Amino acid sequence: MSLRIGFGVDFHQLVEGRELWIGGVKLKHHKGALGHSDADVLLHAICDAMLGAACLGDIGVHFPDTSTEFKNIDSKILLKKTFEFITDANYKIVNIDTALCLELPKIKPYIPEMQKIISEILNIKISDVSIKATTTEKMGFIGREEGLAAYATILLENIN
Ligand SMILES: [Zn+2]
Numbered sequence: 001m002s003l004r005i006g007f008g009v010d011f012h013q014l015v016e017g018r019e020l021w022i023g024g025v026k027l028k029h030h031k032g033a034l035g036h037s038d039a040d041v042l043l044h045a046i047c048d049a050m051l052g053a054a055c056l057g058d059i060g061v062h063f064p065d066t067s068t069e070f071k072n073i074d075s076k077i078l079l080k081k082t083f084e085f086i087t088d089a090n091y092k093i094v095n096i097d098t099a100l101c102l103e104l105p106k107i108k109p110y111i112p113e114m115q116k117i118i119s120e121i122l123n124i125k126i127s128d129v130s131i132k133a134t135t136t137e138k139m140g141f142i143g144r145e146e147g148l149a150a151y152a153t154i155l156l157e158n159i160n
Contacts, residue, residue: 003156003157003158005153005156006051006154006156007154008050008152010041010044010150011147011149012033012041012148014031014102016030016031016032017032018031018039020105021033022040022148023042023043024043024075024079027110036071037070037074039075041148043076043078044059044075044150047075049154053155054086056085091158092157096124096155100148100150101142102135102149104145107131
């Protein structure tokens with residue numbers, strides 16, 4: 001059995017006048033994430049982890065932010081496309097572990113819905129998608145609520 005680990009990280013600014021999409025879920029908050037797409041920091045980190053594990057480059061290579069095709073795109077579509085890349089390369093997902101880092105809003109109530117959405121797109125069990133959340137204890141740009149970050153690790157199995 002051939003296993004490969006992948007890691008992804010993503011950051012976005014938090015600004016007034018944008019929707020806040022995290023893990024495929026729209027959160028209630030007075031600020032949203034700034035980006036070319038819907039700026040879903042968690043789904044982007046997972047995409048990068050998947051691409052990294054398969055050594056297929058990164059999200060910017062496949063979905064350039066200069067392309068009008070991806071302007072304001074739902075990141076669930078990017079996640080689905082990325083899943084197709086790794087499926088085509090004969091990988092299946094063993095499990096995903098993630099950590100969100102932001103001050104507000106509180107993520108915990110949204111985690112089950114995020115897990116459900118992600119597991120359905122990636123055809124894995126809900127228990128194969130771990131989502132954790134933390135703050136920076138008010139320190140730095142995340143502590144000042146100027147931005148948020150997501151980290152993701154993934155294990156892929158080659159099914160050749
Ligand atoms: Zn992003």
